[in-house]
Amino acid sequence: MFFSWLKRRRRRRLVAGPFPADWLEYLKRNVGHYRYLTDGERAALRDRLRVFVAEKHWEGCGGLELTDEIKVTIAAQACLLVLGFDEEYYDHVLSILVYPGDYLVPTEHRDAIGIVTEGHSHRSGEAWHRGPVILSWEDARDCDAHDGQNLVLHEFAHQLDMKNGPPNGTPPLRGRQRRRRWAAVMQREFQRHRRRVRHGEPTLLDPYGATDEAEFFAVATEAFFEQPVELEREHTDLYGVLADYYRQNPAGRMRAAGAD
Numbered sequence: 502m503f504f505s506w507l508k509r510r511r512r513r514r515l516v517a518g519p520f521p522a523d524w525l526e527y528l529k530r531n532v533g534h535y536r537y538l539t540d541g542e543r544a545a546l547r548d549r550l551r552v553f554v555a556e557k558h559w560e561g562c563g564g565l566e567l568t569d570e571i572k573v574t575i576a577a578q579a580c581l582l583v584l585g586f587d588e589e590y591y592d593h594v595l596s597i598l599v600y601p602g603d604y605l606v607p608t609e610h611r612d613a614i615g616i617v618t619e620g621h622s623h624r625s626g627e628a629w630h631r632g633p634v635i636l637s638w639e640d641a642r643d644c645d646a647h648d649g650q651n652l653v654l655h656e657f658a659h660q661l662d663m664k665n666g667p668p669n670g671t672p673p674l675r676g677r678q679r680r681r682r683w684a685a686v687m688q689r690e691f692q693r694h695r696r697r698v699r700h701g702e703p704t705l706l707d708p709y710g711a712t713d714e715a716e717f718f719a720v721a722t723e724a725f726f727e728q729p730v731e732l733e734r735e736h737t738d739l740y741g742v743l744a745d746y747y748r749q750n751p752a753g754r755m756r757a758a759g760a761d
Contacts, residue, residue, distance in 0.1 A: 516551050520547050528573065531577075532578060533647070534751070557594065562598050571641075574641060597636065601638055626640065641653050651726065654727075670714030687714070690738070699711070707720045725751060730752045732752070
């Protein structure tokens with residue numbers, strides 16, 4: 502109880518002063534969805550990201566020199582996901598590692614008779630269970646709020662998924678009825694997506710979402726914030742359970758702004 506009180510007091514102090522003018526420019530330039538928020542939502546996001554920036558361990562990798570622009574851009578997108586939540590700062594995520602662009606990860610492949618082949622895989626981001634989030638700065642900028650691709654939203658959706666264990670496409674949900682509806686809708690939509698990808702049909706959702714349930718949730722989250730009007734129209738039930746979970750209505754925001 503005492504430590505929670507100290508944490509809340511420290512966070513109040515972090516947001517007490519004026520928001521830095523250059524940070525505001527980073528938001529306008531690098532975070533496409535920021536323009537669709539109401540004034541109250543923008544203020545809440547600015548407060549939330551200041552705490553996030555201050556409390557995480559940030560590390561530049563591959564020769565990248567970390568700047569406030571990098572931190573603010575990433576923090577804003579991560580905090581956009583949880584803007585509808587109370588006191589959510591991803592406390593389980595301690596470190597953010599940022600590369601200039603794609604990075605190489607050592608890989609091993611064991612074939613059917615046990616022969617191991619070593620190699621490397623190009624990646625733009627990763628989210629580790631009980632570990633860091635790793636991002637490519639080149640891919641972390643989200644200047645276009647309508648292209649359906651958002652690396653930061655994708656990886657932090659995985660972190661929300663992992664709050665109750667290894668990633669399985671189901672983040673912590675309130676109430677039995679909500680959990681049942683989530684399971685029914687997400688499984689139906691996942692199987693539908695897999696069939697369409699397997700048959701080579703065009704899909705609103707990134708085909709990578711057909712990999713497994715965890716990737717489907719992350720890909721659906723990207724579409725929920727990046728292409729919400731289209732998602733609501735083409736996948737009404739999926740949009741509904743995501744709106745209920747995130748406690749946000751991005752489609753309504755974009756329609757209000759005349760962006761549909």
